Amino acid sequence: MSTDDGEFHGPSIEEFFPGALMLEGTPFELNRIMLVRLIAAAALILLFWLGTRRMKVVPGRFQSLIEMGLDLVRVNIAEDLLGKKDGKRFLPILTTIFFMVLFLNLTGIIPGLNIAGTAVIGVPLVLALVSYVTFIYAGIKKSPKNFFKNSLFPSGVPWPVYIIVTPIEFISTFIIRPVTLTLRLLMNMVVGHLLLVLFFSATWFFLFQAPGLLKLFSVGTFVFGFAFTLLELLVIFLQAYVFALLTAVYIQLAVAEEH
Template sequence: MNLLLPSATDDGGFHGPTINEFFPEIVLFADTPFAMNRIMMIRVLAVVVLMLFFWLTTRRMKVIPTRMQSVAEMGLDFVRVNIAEDLLGKKDGKRFLPLLTAIFFMVLFMNITGVIPGLNIAGTSVIGVPLVLGLTAYATFIYAGVKKNPKNFFRNALFPPGVPPALYIIVTPIEFVSTFIIRPVTLTLRLLMNMVVGHLLLVLFFSATQFFFFTADGGFKLFGAGTLVFGFAFTLFEVLIALLQAYIFSLLTAVYIQLALAEEH
């Protein structure tokens, strides 16, 4: 079964990728709440590999680390230093570090499946995972604010101090939408759409390569070399995007927590 190049069809024409790429057929447990399609299986695989990676690299830690231990420590230190402590300080950074670490590596591992041969689609390219992560970040933001200032968190968020009372009729709806609606929505959609667009572009490049090499006539076959080069170049770009989206998602989660913990709240 060809997982990446479905678009050159028997009619001899070229057909680009469609949104149907993200709704593959059920392959396991059909007609049950546990139905599994290829994307769900990729998500499970990503989580299993993530857990296995950290179990293998941390079960016998040494003073002089092995290469794999060094990779794990670099990743963990990156989240701790550049995201948690940099934005939240050492005390609150340590408090929220497990969540930020879990978000960073979960997004990273599920994103990177989009460029792994045989998988070829990100686990975050369907809204389920981005939505769960966005709601988790949102719930943590609310929890942090209420925990810090249970009496005044919502009041200060919706009625910012120092604003003339007459302006609250304008300011309060804006603050409500921007703080309590736009934040989780933008977190979810930013991750989702980056993975959707990346997958569609990769399929477009490589299915065009297949079409030019094996279906097109004459000199048109030469275009296959160009689409192949662009496909490989964009694959490397997708690896960068996978890293950036993991960083941005966890960074914004930390920023929202920091805002919730700010003194004015």
């Protein structure tokens, strides 16, 4: 971005902590990122309502698109990892996670919104905790007496070695998993936003403020910005898919026969 001093200043982390738009100083304070999240949630609800309110045996294009999205989660994530029975049990939460992450990520490349709803730690952390609680619930439901025992004391290990193995298993299973889920999603969206803002603000700077032939650099920064937008679109989908996939993997590990 540029300022009145005529120099170019790149994007900073302060963009992720915007000022209040309304209700400042109250528990219901609304800033730009919270507004983006509300818009994404409303768009997601509206899309599924329009796509499922008049279901037909022979679906039209819009219904087919919705069904393709649902089948992606059901077939490639839920049933592929958990089987038909457990896949059906956990399909609602896996579907919710996938589409929520997808739509909140998409706001990062939509003109006028320009920031992902997952680019601040709150939403990634909540989703990671939902995944974490679902994983623990699935394990306790499957084996109430042995879930934690089998998680912390894997079979076939000599008893003295548990002094080393058990702390490692505890940290990797019950601490690192939610942390990595949170940070993977958060940092991908933060970096993507910073890169896009950098390229497009540089394009604006070179085109309207730079003197003489320096304006030609705006062509290069715009091309890079467009290319990174396409790459970010791929990252947006992959992050939603990976988050739902890892949630299913953790559930699968919790309901495995040894538990």
